[in-house]
Amino acid sequence: MVVDELNERATDHVFHALADATRRDILSRCADGEPSVSRLADAYPMSFAAVQKHVAVLERAGLVIKRRRGREQLVRTDPEALRRARQVLDRLETTWRERVNRMSDLLAEENAPEDHETTKGTDQ
């Protein structure tokens, strides 16, 4: 759980990187092939520098990998990082399933006939 918490904090940064529509679009283009930064820049109504900045955010979040080929910089997704991002939603699901179970138990306990509650101690 300590690990989980740290883990969650760290992985939130991945979600930050993914929380921008342009970056998500860049990510999907990079999943289909390995475009160069200049080809990506052609696809958006923004400056080369702006696109480069988006790629840098994705790269720092560990979602894409950049490599140089001649004068070009090629970008591709890191499927492992995406898988980890999915893991976070999975973990969030587990957290909430457990919470819902505890809520359900608590409601059942509250609604149980009184003679069953005497064993529950200090709740009354």
Next chain:
Amino acid sequence: MSVTSVDKDFEQLTLTLIADFDAPAEQVWRLWEDPRKIERWWGPPTYPATFERHDFKQGGETAYYMTGPEGDKHYGWWKVTAIDPPRSVEITEGFADDEGRPIPEMPASIMRMRLSDHDGGTRMELRSTFDSREQMDQLVEMGMEEGLAGAVGQMDALLTA
């Protein structure tokens, strides 16, 4: 009864969960409203939560911590951004320092909870969204990319451990 459906939207970074309870909406609402009740379900038994402050109204703030087996404490905060008792509430939540103050550079997420009558009981729809575009931009502006890279490195280490 418990969870009846779960939807994960990876693009929207959203988890939607639907649960049905065999209890009236008012009673389910009190699970969120009463700090002593939240403490019974928010944290797992190994990390029980203590809600020190819980102001469950529009603009109200909550401060809590979870205590680990070693006595380690992990602080969090809520802020109620919209509320319509006993039907719906929208809460922004995040990490806090050991005095319960939100850590601004840590990401926050949004919980939306809605209750409706269903089949003689209550249906709870919970939506949790990582909504941090602005915070991300803020992070980049503040030049904290190194922090991000460090955090991701840490994540890698933890995940492969």
